Amino acid sequence: MADQPDLEQLYLQMCRVRLAEEAIAGLWRDGRISGEMHLGAGEEGAVVGVLAHLEPGDRLSVDYRSTPPFVARGVPVDAIVRELLGDPDGLDGGSAGHMHLLSREHLVASTGIVGAPAPVACGFALSAQQEHRRRVAFAFFGDGAVNEGMVMESLNLAAVWRLPVVFVCKDNRWAVTTRSRDVLGGGLVRRARGLGLRAVRVDGRDAVAVWRAAGRAVRRARRGGGPTFLIARVDRLEGHFLGDPLVRVANDARVLRSETAPLLEAVRHPDGAALASRLRAVLGVGRTIAAARLDGLHRRRDPLDLLRSRLPADVAAAVEQSARDEIRAAVAAATEEATRA
Incomplete structure (x- = not known):
């Protein structure tokens, strides 16, 4: 070898x-x-x-x-x-x-x-x-x-x-x-x-x-x-699959607003689960979006670029x-x- x-x-x-x-x-x-x-x-x-x-x-x-x-x-x-x-x-x-x-x-x-x-x-x-x-x-x-x-x-x-x-x-x-x-x-x-x-x-x-x-x-x-x-x-x-909505939400402010608005409205709705439970769920979604956003910002190493630099x-x-x-x-x-x- x-x-x-x-x-x-x-x-x-x-x-x-x-x-x-x-x-x-x-x-x-x-x-x-x-x-x-x-x-x-x-x-x-x-x-x-x-x-x-x-x-x-x-x-x-x-x-x-x-x-x-x-x-x-x-x-x-x-x-x-x-x-x-x-x-x-x-x-x-x-x-x-x-x-x-x-x-x-x-x-x-x-x-x-x-x-x-x-x-x-x-x-x-x-x-x-x-x-x-x-x-x-x-x-x-x-x-x-x-x-x-x-x-x-x-x-x-x-x-x-x-x-x-x-x-x-x-x-x-x-x-x-x-x-x-x-x-x-x-x-x-x-x-x-x-x-x-x-x-x-x-x-x-x-x-x-x-x-x-x-x-x-x-x-x-x-x-x-x-x-x-x-x-x-x-x-x-890419996302988990092509067209992954998490990627669109994390990378596009307009999509973020349109996708999260119904969630925020649901929190204020008089019916449904307890308010604390709904808040926890929305915060969990927010943390996931923030993590995806941060992951994208910190990604700097495309494997092709890295190897190309050695040739x-x-x-x-x-x-x-x-x-x-x-x-x-x-x-x-x-x-x-x-x-x-």
Whole structure:
């Protein structure tokens, strides 16, 4: 394994992921993709830094922010876009949507069930262990998922059986619209270590730092050293989903006034719960909005900007153009075929 990452390749993969998701977001806003859309903008460093260590036969179980790992894993972008458009020629026959993508060829599966990537990855890892193959399984999920029982059970199982699995917790400090610190007892590191896992924190916005931390975890798993719980700090550059009202309320004063006016009116209404109860509820909403606003103001580290600063300007520009050409062609092919169908 190389001592230093290939910065150009890391940046290329991150650009491919970002551009693919921007194209998907555009199709969603145009009404061509139905349902909610959960994107991984801000997670590129954490995803690409880990996946750079995958070898043939390694398996990947991911959450509903599935586009980044699927693109970085090498799943054809046009097949993903066709799938999201409901095209029968899509990756999974047009029936999976964005939360339940599967590629048998690339050994990667996603799920819309919060926390489910953890037990699926344990199954992948157990299979590799029993076949005596030096294969590693990876699970990607958010910090909010750690409160799910199946995640805790999976961490325990992996530790007891010393499974070759790397759990990647993308810590954006939010569980939908709830701050994780308000609902997470014990802390992420202490929980994992309490179950006997090696737990490591890393800046998930720094693809190079992730690459190094993930490399140690993968080497440990391949030689039979057991699982690692990798906590990657990331920023959620979009809301929980596209069109998330919390983001609009936190960032637009006009929306804030229009959305909170009915709540304030309800507090003054003569009927309903006790006044103290209503006041507590409104204050809770206010605290959530303030936290989202503060989180947005303090967000300064886009993972692509951070890695771009480490490359010569001409190299970075060439990489960006290469990724742009590839993604544009893939999306055009997918949408043209979907239109003809």
